[in-house]
Amino acid sequence: DIQMTQSPASLSASLGETVTIECRASEDIYNGLAWYQQKPGKSPQLLIYNANSLHTGVPSRFSGSGSGTQYSLKINSLQSEDVASYFCQQYYDYLNTFGAGTKLELK
Amino acid sequence: EVQLQESGPGLVKPSQSLSLTCSVTGYSITSNYWGWIRKFPGNKMEWMGYISYSGSTSYNPSLKSRISITRDTSKNQFFLQLNSVTTEDTATYYCARYLRRVFDYWGQGVMVTVSS
Secondary structure (H helix, E strand, O other): OOOEEEEOOEEEEOOOOOEEEEEEEOOOOOOOEEEEEEOOOOOOEEEEEOOOEEOOOOOOOEEEEEEOOEEEEEEOOOOHHHOEEEEEEEOOOOOOEEOOOEEEEEO | OOEEEEEOOOEEOOOOOEEEEEEEEOOOOOOOEEEEEEEOOOOOEEEEEEEEOOOOEEEOHHHOOOEEEEEEOOOOEEEEEEOOOOHHHOEEEEEEEEEOOEEEEEOOOEEEEEOO
16 A cells, blocks of 8 residues: 655645645556545545646645655635645555545644 | 435434435436445544446445445435444545545435444
């Protein structure tokens, strides 16, 4: 199985700040990576796929980057509605695996 | 709009079977792929498997001997059965559309506790 190591586990940031969350794969996943947002009590929402493609309807302050084994999700100009948990998913391997998640809170 | 809704018992006894239904509206399950994912207490997530537009299935090898995903196209529903459950199967179970290997629409999730 491809292991996904996500960091940090939790993050506190101020409104307007830029936030970066990272996922590291245990082997090259060739950009087969998605990012999701999950608000408390809600279902996960797809943000990014193919490492850097913005899903329909997702605000442009969200962006993804990376290659090989290292990938990042960046949130520019943090808004209050971005308070949520974020997690990555690798799908390069048919056995999809997920990061452990990052809980983002407001400072 | 594509909508998915899980349903099923919230409490299952150890050694019994867990059975969940995912009802889909706004899109036919005879197109694309449809999957099950679970989130354990502590937030670890696990891909369980999927059923395709044709009815073929693929499962997480860690579950392969216990899991079955089936469908009823007349009701636009697909199902999860997990046999011989233990307390380690306690989780929130989600169904989702699996499009080009990402999950673009999810259900709200159903919490299932395995306990005697």
